[in-house]
Structure formats: structure tokens, C-alpha cells
Amino acid sequence: MSALNIKKGSTSHSAYNLRPTFSDVHETHTLAVIVDNEPGVLARVIGLFSGRGYNIDSLTVAEVDHTGHTSRITIVTTGTPQVIEQIKAQLGRIVPVHDVHDLTVEGPSVERELALLKVGSEGDKRVEALRLADIFRANVVDSTLDSFVFEITGAPDKIDAFADLMRPLGLNEIARTGVAALPRGS
Amino acid sequence: MTRQMTGAKMVVQALKDQGVDVVFGYPGGAVLPIYDEVFQQNEIRHVLVRHEQGAVHAAEGYARSTGKPGVVLVTSGPGATNAVTGITDALMDSIPLIVLTGQVPTFMIGSDAFQEADTVGITRACTKHNWLVKDTANLSDVLHQAFHVATTGRPGPVLVDIPKDVQFASADYTSPQKAKTSHYQPRVKGDLAAITDLVAAIETAERPVFYTGGGVINSGRAASQLLRELVDATGIPVTSTLMGLGAYPASGDNWLGMLGMHGLYEANMAMHGCDLMINIGARFDDRITGRIDAFSPGSTKAHIDIDPSSINKVISTDIPIVGDVAHVLEDLLRIWKSRGRKTNREGLGKWWDRIDTWRQVDCLAFKQTGPSIRPQHALARLEALTKGHDRYICTEVGQHQMWAAQYIGFEDPNRWMTSGGLGTMGYGFPASIGVQMAHPESLVINVAGEASWLMNMQEMGTAVQFKLPVKQFILNNERLGMVRQWQELLHGERYSHSWSEALPDFVKLAEAFGAKGILCQDPADLDDAIMEMINHDGPVIFDCLVEKHENCFPMIPSGEPHNKMLLGEASTKDAIKEGGAVLV
Numbered sequence A: 001m002s003a004l005n006i007k008k009g010s011t012s013h014s015a016y017n018l019r020p021t022f023s024d025v026h027e028t029h030t031l032a033v034i035v036d037n038e039p040g041v042l043a044r045v046i047g048l049f050s051g052r053g054y055n056i057d058s059l060t061v062a063e064v065d066h067t068g069h070t071s072r073i074t075i076v077t078t079g080t081p082q083v084i085e086q087i088k089a090q091l092g093r094i095v096p097v098h099d100v101h102d103l104t105v106e107g108p109s110v111e112r113e114l115a116l117l118k119v120g121s122e123g124d125k126r127v128e129a130l131r132l133a134d135i136f137r138a139n140v141v142d143s144t145l146d147s148f149v150f151e152i153t154g155a156p157d158k159i160d161a162f163a164d165l166m167r168p169l170g171l172n173e174i175a176r177t178g179v180a181a182l183p184r185g186s
Numbered sequence B: 001m002t003r004q005m006t007g008a009k010m011v012v013q014a015l016k017d018q019g020v021d022v023v024f025g026y027p028g029g030a031v032l033p034i035y036d037e038v039f040q041q042n043e044i045r046h047v048l049v050r051h052e053q054g055a056v057h058a059a060e061g062y063a064r065s066t067g068k069p070g071v072v073l074v075t076s077g078p079g080a081t082n083a084v085t086g087i088t089d090a091l092m093d094s095i096p097l098i099v100l101t102g103q104v105p106t107f108m109i110g111s112d113a114f115q116e117a118d119t120v121g122i123t124r125a126c127t128k129h130n131w132l133v134k135d136t137a138n139l140s141d142v143l144h145q146a147f148h149v150a151t152t153g154r155p156g157p158v159l160v161d162i163p164k165d166v167q168f169a170s171a172d173y174t175s176p177q178k179a180k181t182s183h184y185q186p187r188v189k190g191d192l193a194a195i196t197d198l199v200a201a202i203e204t205a206e207r208p209v210f211y212t213g214g215g216v217i218n219s220g221r222a223a224s225q226l227l228r229e230l231v232d233a234t235g236i237p238v239t240s241t242l243m244g245l246g247a248y249p250a251s252g253d254n255w256l257g258m259l260g261m262h263g264l265y266e267a268n269m270a271m272h273g274c275d276l277m278i279n280i281g282a283r284f285d286d287r288i289t290g291r292i293d294a295f296s297p298g299s300t301k302a303h304i305d306i307d308p309s310s311i312n313k314v315i316s317t318d319i320p321i322v323g324d325v326a327h328v329l330e331d332l333l334r335i336w337k338s339r340g341r342k343t344n345r346e347g348l349g350k351w352w353d354r355i356d357t358w359r360q361v362d363c364l365a366f367k368q369t370g371p372s373i374r375p376q377h378a379l380a381r382l383e384a385l386t387k388g389h390d391r392y393i394c395t396e397v398g399q400h401q402m403w404a405a406q407y408i409g410f411e412d413p414n415r416w417m418t419s420g421g422l423g424t425m426g427y428g429f430p431a432s433i434g435v436q437m438a439h440p441e442s443l444v445i446n447v448a449g450e451a452s453w454l455m456n457m458q459e460m461g462t463a464v465q466f467k468l469p470v471k472q473f474i475l476n477n478e479r480l481g482m483v484r485q486w487q488e489l490l491h492g493e494r495y496s497h498s499w500s501e502a503l504p505d506f507v508k509l510a511e512a513f514g515a516k517g518i519l520c521q522d523p524a525d526l527d528d529a530i531m532e533m534i535n536h537d538g539p540v541i542f543d544c545l546v547e548k549h550e551n552c553f554p555m556i557p558s559g560e561p562h563n564k565m566l567l568g569e570a571s572t573k574d575a576i577k578e579g580g581a582v583l584v
Helices: A041-051 A081-092 A123-135 A156-169 B007-017 B029-039 B052-066 B078-092 B119-126 B136-151 B164-168 B192-204 B214-218 B221-234 B265-273 B325-338 B345-359 B375-386 B399-407 B428-438 B450-455 B457-465 B481-490 B506-512 B523-535
Strands: A027-036 A058-065 A070-079 A097-102 A109-120 A139-144 A147-154 A171-176 A180-183 B003-006 B022-025 B045-048 B070-074 B097-103 B129-132 B157-163 B170-173 B208-212 B238-240 B255-258 B276-280 B300-305 B319-322 B391-395 B443-449 B471-476 B516-520 B540-545
Touching: A027 A041, A027 A081, A027 A180, A041 A058, A041 A070, A041 A081, A041 B119, A070 A081, A081 A097, A109 A156, A123 A139, A123 A147, A123 A156, A147 A156, A156 A171, B003 B007, B007 B029, B007 B136, B007 B164, B007 B170, B022 B052, B022 B428, B029 B070, B029 B097, B029 B157, B029 B164, B045 B428, B045 B457, B052 B070, B052 B078, B052 B097, B052 B428, B052 B457, B070 B078, B078 B097, B078 B119, B078 B157, B097 B119, B097 B136, B097 B164, B119 B129, B119 B157, B129 B136, B136 B157, B136 B164, B136 B170, B157 B164, B192 B276, B192 B300, B192 B319, B192 B325, B208 B221, B208 B265, B214 B221, B214 B325, B221 B325, B238 B265, B255 B265, B255 B399, B265 B345, B300 B325, B375 B399, B375 B443, B375 B471, B375 B523, B391 B399, B391 B428, B399 B443, B399 B471, B399 B481, B428 B443, B428 B450, B428 B457, B428 B471, B443 B450, B450 B457, B450 B471, B457 B506, B471 B523, B506 B516, B506 B540, B516 B523, B523 B540
Parallel strands: B022 B045, B022 B070, B070 B097, B097 B157, B129 B157, B208 B238, B208 B276, B238 B255, B276 B300, B300 B319, B391 B443, B443 B471, B471 B540, B516 B540
Antiparallel strands: A027 A070, A027 A097, A058 A070, A109 A147, A109 A171, A109 A180, A139 A147, B003 B170
């Protein structure tokens, strides 16, 4: 056996651990999927995730090439390395899918999400909300005498942090777009 | 030159241009314009089935036995939903099908119209791809693309849903040569570095085994030829999944027999004990692997598959090769030859010695004793009496299917049609109709159990109407034999609803349809009865009454690895443990 100059399959390590070949550490990956913008294509992608029991943490989709009719679906998903590889392979076999990029492993990338937060408060809390919004570079896009709607753009954890701060200050509604992501560089 | 024609005419024209000669279908309101065009031509034959599920299985039989895609034409709503089981079956077994469904007119879609169903929605999960065509101008492009998608890469069923107004409207027809090319172009050539790694592994391996699957057959005749050349030149033993039988001949020197849950002892022991497993076009199905964490624990695993998602899905692979079997084997052979045709002769010699000791167990041995026919004996006699014939075998699903795989030898690919992945009872009879349509002069036998066979027995009408001399060889044990076997092993011999009561008199049933029925229950009559079946020019229902409580062995109990096979009744007590009981 040692004559085989090939890395041994990890199946040989133990016969009695459950699925010893695959790590059970969960990772979060951001996938960019380029698809033909045709009816049902999103249903195919979502159906794949539900049908095979994969997770979707967030999903955004829009047509990015109006002449070529291609859309970009950005999916944030969580799973073991083996599940992530399966997700990519399964996405790749959907006929209208042109390309699947794993932005998490294909070098550095930027991720941005937009959120709208409605904060209803008066007095000091109202002033504090406005001050924190300024620190987070959130814009006021609507205002009444007892509420603001803030628009904030950034990485998902920045939005999480802003929402956490707004909660005691009267946050009563939040809308998030999900992640859009691009690799850095040319 | 472009030609204006109606959508309905386009359908028939596209089928002709794609080389289709047979369509299996059933008319209805939403496909009447297409049926009107079918009526007005003679190039494409239409086989009227008796149920849409039958149409799809017949098309599968046609496809598997010819290597060409099968074509199905059914109506909207119930026509489409009845086809779903067959379509799912084809998806699981990677069978190329083009399913054409009628749909209510575009302006009525979504209104819960008569015989409306969301066909593309329902079949999205059970097709390789599907289309709803809303504009006649796109129809011919979509039809040609449908053939392309169904037949390239890992084959599979596709569905084109055509609303009735799209069938009536006219537009320009595009020929296949001028149709829009699809970006869907799966890679067929394997990575040469990986193939070279596999060659190096073959050169030194002491205990290698080829584990081949349906991918070899789907890849075409050339793939089977290359496999035979590779196996015979290297002297490496070869086993196959249920789907891959016939790719390497059963009479070949290196043949170990089928592997898996009801596979042969020597095949499973070789899989368990090998140091190099070369998976060619198989997918590590759970019927093959048994207990995953104890599957072939000491081996390096190579996996050749055209579908990247098959690799590392179930079993971690050391040498993954994505590509078409024929292309990869061609490169593999070329590289192996150019490096001096080396194998580890000493190791291989010892390996064969060990395999021979396993062979001596003679796991399929049985004795025909007693007054009733044992099912193994019935199949052994069927094999002996039909061996020399130009023969195609279909099966239903259950014990008889496993016995057929064990006792019938397949010398060529495309001769064996069985529902492997989905395990669809009712598959075999309509499949045999599809096979006979493609091979009118051949002997087509469906090995069946009485329960499976009854699931699509309405197709007797089709067989008689189209004068298809299909032989329905029913091993009648008045039981759902495989269910009964599991209840015996797993559920304390409580045989909940696993017997067939109120069975028809199969001879009279055959006669009622205008066919021939043969009843056989005495072992002494069996040979003559089988000869009578073979020699009858027309469809036959052969009701072979067999031993009622026979179990199918060898068997790997659920939750156990390959080396824990059960070889017979004596070894079954408490064979399936708690963990295995939850598995299927």
C-alpha cells in the first residue's frame, strides 16, 4: 500500500467514526452565481437549497447585464467544507447557471449590504440616535417629529452593530437587502 | 431558408430533424394540435400507452436499449402529473428523455383552468431542465436545446411545456443546425495529470478493483469497449453496480459479478479489501456502500464521473477525474501503454488467489428441491434457455430484480433495463414495450413480481394493440417479497400488508387482453413452459408460481459494512441492529 505514492484517503483512518472523511466544522461562504435571467431560475437555485437541505443565510438577485440577460445571485451560506463543495457543484449543474464563484476562497473580496432602519424616539434618545448615525455614516432618508428612517451601507456586521445600538433607542423596523459582493482588484 | 409553420407542426418537424422515430404518448385537450400533426405524417410512429407513467417508462426502455433519447408526448394537468414518477425515475438513473406536455393557453395560465397544473413548477425538481414556451417564435430553439441538454453531460429527462395557443400560432422554424447554441457544454476530457496519477496507482497497486456503473453504459458503446480492453490488459478484477451490468461481459475472466446490498460475496469482499478502488461512472450509492464509515477502509479511491457533484458527495476521493468515461478511458489506456503497460504482477497474483477463495463460497448456490419452483431456479432456467438469443431483459423492482441481476449474465451494454435509483415498481412492463419498439425482432423479457407487474398492467392493451411480443415472466410468490423479507429481518415477522390477496388469474387476464397466458407451478414443467413462452409470436404473461417465503441472499444488512454479508437463512438472526433499522 505504501508503494502507492498518493495521499491516503482519510477513510482509512478509522472504520468506526461516523463519516470520518468529512470535517464537521461549519464555515460561512459567499457565493456569486451568474445565471441566465429566465423565468424560474431563482426557483431552481432556492429549490436546490431546500431540496438538499442546505442553508441560505442571505440571498440577493438582480439582472446585471441587460443586453445579455444575465443576473448575479449572491448567496451567503453556511456548511461543512464538504457541503460547501457540494453546493458549488450542484449549483454548477443547473443548466442556466454560467458560473459559480466562491468569493470566500477566491482571494479578497468586498461585501456590502444596505439597510433601512426606522427608529421612533423623542428627546435625548432622538438626539443620541442621530449622533450615532453620524458616527456610522448612516443617512437620514425620512424624518417625522418622532421618528427617523436611517439608510446605512456596509458589511453585514457593521449593520448588525448599528442595529444593536439603535434597539434601545427605539428601533421598530428594519429592512435589509442581503449581501452584494465583488472580488477586489482587477 | 426559414419556414413559417404552426407551433404544433414545429414540434413534429423538430422531432424529425432530431432523428426521432418513435414517440410514446397519450392525447388530451391541450395537445390536440400536436396530435393533429402526428396524424398527418408517417415518419414518426406514435405508441398509444394506457397511462402516462407507462409512456415515460416505455421511453426509458427505448432510450436505455438504443442509447438514443426517448420521447414522450402527454397532455396538461393529469397527463403531466401522471408522468412525474417516470420522469423522476429517469432523473435518478440518468436516462435521456424529452417529455413534451401540453398546457392551457397562455392567457389562461394561473386561472386554475380545466386540466391546468403548474407543470414546470412540479417537474423542476425531477427534470434536468424544463421550459415553459410562451412564444411560438422560441419553440424550435427550445426543442433543439432540449435534445442538447438531455443528451450531453450526465444525461437526464427534460420537459417542454407548450401552451395550446403556442401550438396554434405560427412562426419561423429554425433547424437544429441553425438553432441558438447553448452555453451548456459539459466538459468531457478528463484532467491529464489526474489520469496520470491513476495510471501510477494502477502500476503499483497490489489489490486493485474496478467498480463500474451506469456511466459506462451512458457514455456509449466505445466506453464499454475501452473498459473491456483496459480490464483485460491489466488483469484487474471488475465488479459493477446494478446499472452498469453488461458493460463488461459476465463471461469475461475478470468479472466478479454485481456488488452491493445483494451483490456477490466475492465482489463485496474485493471492494472491502482492495487497496485501489477505481470507480468508473458509478456514484457510491447507499445500496453499494453500505455503512459509509466502514466502506473499503484501506483503499485509495479514484472516481471518474462526468458530474462534478458526484465527486466527494458521499465518499471522499483521492483521485477525482471529471470527464466522460470513454474520453477518460481512452487517455488512461494511452498513458498506461506509453509508460510500459506496467502492473504489480506479484501483488495481483496474490489478490486473485484471495478472490478465488471468496469465489469458492459460491454465494449464489441453491438447490431446487421440493414440490415448488424456487425463484432462483426459475431464473437460472430462463438464463440457460435464452442465453443464445438476441435478448433484452427488463425488471420490475424487488426480490425478482435482484435475482435477475444475480442469475442472468449480460454480455453487452444496453441489454438490461431496470429501475435502480428510484426503485419504481411498475417500471419493467412499460419499459419492455419501449425496448420491443426499438428492437422488434429481439426477444424482450420482463422479469417481474406479481405485485410490481400489477402496478402498470394496463399496458397489456398497448402490447396487444402494437403487436409487441413482450414476455412477462412473473415470479409469483403472492407476496411483496422484498417488503416481506425486511419485515422478517427487522419487524419481528409481522407481515404487515405485504401479501397479494385477490390476485387475478393471470392466464385469463392475458386472454382477456387477447394475449397468451402460461401457468407453471411444477419444476418438471418449467423448461417446456419457458420454451413455449419464447416460441410464441406475441405477448405472453408467464405466471410462474414460486416458493412463497424465499429470501434474497447474499445481503448486506443495513448499517453494516461489506464484509458483514449474510449468506443465507442461518445468518439472519438479529442481523440488523438498531442503527441499521432506520435506514432503508
